[in-house]
Amino acid sequence: MFYGTAAWDPWLIVAQIVCLQCLYYLTLGIFLSILVGTRVSKMSLVYFFDFATVNASTGTGWGVMASIFLSSIAGAGFLVYLVERARKCLDFCATLYIIHLFICVAYGGWPSSITWWVVNxxxxxxxxxLGEYLCMRRELREIPISRYR
Structure with a gap:
């Protein structure tokens, strides 16, 4: 699809949101299992969605915070391949974190920890x-034109 054409495709947008959400939770799970899984006896969804696990007073809490930050960096890379446009990055990121907030509220109640809010x-x-920066770099690359037609 050419960048100049503005076609409204809601199915594409929903598919991009679902893919971005799934990839975010996949990378969060990988980082949680590496950084937190070695410290706890049993991994569960508590580390994904409960705001009480995001704290700076324990080593496990620091592992959860580091996992969230590393997943955020990976999410910027996913934006480059899923969204491909710098001007759409903020919309997709906000949607990702708003859906995450809704899931956290449904799982463990309203996040009352200031640490959870700061980290997210x-x-x-x-x-x-980072996603906008990477998308802009990709958009500004030169288009290769072959010499021979």
Whole structure:
């Protein structure tokens, strides 16, 4: 599809959101199993969705925070291949983290920890800014033109 054509395709947008959400949770699970799985006896969804696990007072909490930050960096890479446009990165990132907030509220209640909010808003900023930067670099690459037609 050419960048100049503006076709409204809601199925494509929904598919991109679902893919981005799934890839985010996949990478979060990988980083949680590496950084937190070695510290706890049993991994569960608590480390994904409960705001109480995101704290700076335990080593496990630091592992959860590091996993969220690393997943945010990986999410920026996913934006380059799924969204491909710098001007759409903030929209997709905000959608990703709003859906994550809804799932966290459904799982463990409203996040009352300031640490949870700081970590997730910082993760949103990392994903959006790094994703926009990487998408802009990709958009500004020169188009190779072959000499022989």
């Amino acid at each position: 808003i910082t993760g949103l900023a990392i994903t959006a800014l």
